[in-house]
Amino acid sequence: MNMYIPPEYEVVRDTERCIACRVCERQCANEVHSFDADTGKMTADGAKCVNCHRCVCLCPTHALKIVKSDDTYKLNANWDNQTINEIYKQANSGGILLSSMGNPKPYPIFWDKLLVNASQVTNPPIDPLREPMETRLWLGKRAASIERDEKGRLKNTLAPQLKLEVPVMFSAMSYGSISYNAHEALARAAQELGTYYNTGEGGLHRDFYKYGKNTIVQVASGRFGVFKDYLEGAAAIEIKMGQGAKPGIGGHLPGAKISEDVSQTRMIPQGADAISPAPHHDIYSIEDLRQLVMSLKEATNYEKPVIVKVAAVHNAPAIASGIARSGADIIAIDGFRGGTGAAPTRIRDNVGIPIELALAQIDQRLREEGIRDEVSLVVGGSIRSSADVVKAIALGADACYIGTAALLALGCHLCRSCHAGKCNWGIATQQPDLVKRLNPDIGYKRLVNLVGAWKHEIQEMMGGMGINSIEALRGNRLMLRGVGLTERELELLGVRYAGENM
Amino acid sequence: MYIDAYGMESRALNDAVRACGEHSITIAHCIGQRYLGTALSDKALSIEGTPGNALGAYLNGGSIRVHGNVQEATGDTMNSGEIAVFGSAGDATGYAMRGGKIFVEGDVGYRCGIHIKAYRENKPAIVIGGRTGSFLGEYQAGGTIIVLGLHTDGLPIVGNFCGTGMHGGEMYLRTAQVPARLPVQVRAERVAALPEDAAALVREWCALFGREEGELLRCAYLRLTPDSSNPYHQMYVGN
Ligand code: SF4
Ligand code: SF4
Numbered sequence: 001m002n003m004y005i006p007p008e009y010e011v012v013r014d015t016e017r018c019i020a021c022r023v024c025e026r027q028c029a030n031e032v033h034s035f036d037a038d039t040g041k042m043t044a045d046g047a048k049c050v051n052c053h054r055c056v057c058l059c060p061t062h063a064l065k066i067v068k069s070d071d072t073y074k075l076n077a078n079w080d081n082q083t084i085n086e087i088y089k090q091a092n093s094g095g096i097l098l099s100s101m102g103n104p105k106p107y108p109i110f111w112d113k114l115l116v117n118a119s120q121v122t123n124p125p126i127d128p129l130r131e132p133m134e135t136r137l138w139l140g141k142r143a144a145s146i147e148r149d150e151k152g153r154l155k156n157t158l159a160p161q162l163k164l165e166v167p168v169m170f171s172a173m174s175y176g177s178i179s180y181n182a183h184e185a186l187a188r189a190a191q192e193l194g195t196y197y198n199t200g201e202g203g204l205h206r207d208f209y210k211y212g213k214n215t216i217v218q219v220a221s222g223r224f225g226v227f228k229d230y231l232e233g234a235a236a237i238e239i240k241m242g243q244g245a246k247p248g249i250g251g252h253l254p255g256a257k258i259s260e261d262v263s264q265t266r267m268i269p270q271g272a273d274a275i276s277p278a279p280h281h282d283i284y285s286i287e288d289l290r291q292l293v294m295s296l297k298e299a300t301n302y303e304k305p306v307i308v309k310v311a312a313v314h315n316a317p318a319i320a321s322g323i324a325r326s327g328a329d330i331i332a333i334d335g336f337r338g339g340t341g342a343a344p345t346r347i348r349d350n351v352g353i354p355i356e357l358a359l360a361q362i363d364q365r366l367r368e369e370g371i372r373d374e375v376s377l378v379v380g381g382s383i384r385s386s387a388d389v390v391k392a393i394a395l396g397a398d399a400c401y402i403g404t405a406a407l408l409a410l411g412c413h414l415c416r417s418c419h420a421g422k423c424n425w426g427i428a429t430q431q432p433d434l435v436k437r438l439n440p441d442i443g444y445k446r447l448v449n450l451v452g453a454w455k456h457e458i459q460e461m462m463g464g465m466g467i468n469s470i471e472a473l474r475g476n477r478l479m480l481r482g483v484g485l486t487e488r489e490l491e492l493l494g495v496r497y498a499g500e501n502m
Numbered sequence: 503m504y505i506d507a508y509g510m511e512s513r514a515l516n517d518a519v520r521a522c523g524e525h526s527i528t529i530a531h532c533i534g535q536r537y538l539g540t541a542l543s544d545k546a547l548s549i550e551g552t553p554g555n556a557l558g559a560y561l562n563g564g565s566i567r568v569h570g571n572v573q574e575a576t577g578d579t580m581n582s583g584e585i586a587v588f589g590s591a592g593d594a595t596g597y598a599m600r601g602g603k604i605f606v607e608g609d610v611g612y613r614c615g616i617h618i619k620a621y622r623e624n625k626p627a628i629v630i631g632g633r634t635g636s637f638l639g640e641y642q643a644g645g646t647i648i649v650l651g652l653h654t655d656g657l658p659i660v661g662n663f664c665g666t667g668m669h670g671g672e673m674y675l676r677t678a679q680v681p682a683r684l685p686v687q688v689r690a691e692r693v694a695a696l697p698e699d700a701a702a703l704v705r706e707w708c709a710l711f712g713r714e715e716g717e718l719l720r721c722a723y724l725r726l727t728p729d730s731s732n733p734y735h736q737m738y739v740g741n
Contacts, residue, residue: 093739098738098741222617223598223617263621268643269670272669282575282593291536291556295556295578298516299537
């Protein structure tokens, strides 16, 4: 017996406005809308609706809205509808619950409890419209020995660096989990913005080698698409040890999503599952990690920085300390709200820790150990605005990764159904008819708009603080104050309570 | 070109190999230098001694011959080319190989051939003369692993957890005994003789190491293949 699960959302159509043009019917890959020839009217089956708002946005007369269904089980603060429905789903199928995008649960968001300083009277603000305001920065190892050649000139002993015009990069999203057009938009935007996008663990499509200077390629346990040209074509190489949305869980792209093109890019057969388990079975220690870091450097003639990406988990500071000693140039830390194309619900919603706390503690630990300059820190999961970026940098990050925010710019409406592969916005899908809905010419401009606007906002906030270079904001926790935080939280974040003096 | 590696640091040795314009390079007195031959595509390296970890990582063509044993992670993510070890190999040999061939005269350690995958004309192959440690061919997604079992220490031909998570490719074990605790999604069947492509690999192995091929080609093998290439198909329910 399959228990009937009432739909979560209802499609409401204003019949006065609806002209039965059937746009919604064509736009919905979930086949919610249909036309009833007998009555000449549109009907909708809310049970199939994932609330992606595609129809709402495209309806020419704005006749549609999606509302939360008010059907409810007997109200219960412990057993809410969602919890009960999940039990029914599992009893119906025997399956592991699978979700996508970031953790939607109401955990505290520390960004929203941090406030940024501004200068008044004695230390005047700087007007970014008048004065140069530097958002450019470099990622990589800063610690270098001073060596001179035989003529006494300084030798360049600095490790390779990544130059960013703005402290925001696009985080790892593989071709396969997102579409070709989404990748093209990200790559072109990264190029125009002077920043980087990240291939994820899905290989690099032949067409995108031309964006190599703005590309970070990923190496995960399955090594999909990893070969000489891939490594050499990139600006930096990221070893994926973990991901914020599913710490301790690997990637698994079902065979059904491995189209001809995706198979070529990943360099695996079409239709077979692509499994990259959480553990790298050749890495059981920092020494083993060092071996992979060094073999990648060796393969690319020590010309490219190597990033090690880990999920923010309980031991994050100790792990980061190990990574800083592994030869890696950059550590990327992904918080528990990071997005994903598919993750077991229980993992996404219950594993990992907030990025704010992980970042503050990692920066602190690396400084205490005198190795902060051995690595740069990049944080993600989730950075939602330029204010989050400013706060992250003040807490100790060098730069941020954005994933969900970038997809939102491309049209994503956070329906959290990426795992179904039928993204009506042409992002998390490989269906050609859906992919072509995302126009990369428009998409890349929207990304440039978003990050460009953030850059201006960052400059304004920096100016307000009287800081004219992003590097001077890094780890400057005196620029932050907490509100609504406990003594312990303030201590872990290393910030004072609002109202406390310098 | 001849390089005496005695006392050389890994990086200096690798730089010397990279800088060398000649096709054939002989490295003598190798003692544990790592990452030798990384991502090379057109050289013939001949190594005497014991190279360190990650020999021939990302190898993209050409050949590496080692007259001695090799350590861990030989041929990691190798794309094409050939590595021949006139001795035994350590753990994680051929990790995530996508193409090319690895021939080992003696035994290999744990986690040999895990994550190996085939892609179009690239069909990775690992042929092992002796026996293997545990976790042989874990997550194997393609390619061929052959274990000849010519070892004489009486241990089983493969260790525990052979083929866990295997979802493509094939293994041939020269034994009648099905590996202990073979996962349910891996099928084991006896084949009276090797199919031609596998036999060709065994002939290559014999030619390299100067062994008689007759007996090795005439006998029966145990063939391991996955039941399905989508092993996790039914595990999930959308939420
Ligand atoms: S799934 Fe999307 S397009 Fe389809 S009815 Fe729901 S909101 Fe509209
Ligand atoms: S990418 Fe597409 S499927 Fe995924 S949450 Fe956004 S709109 Fe929904």
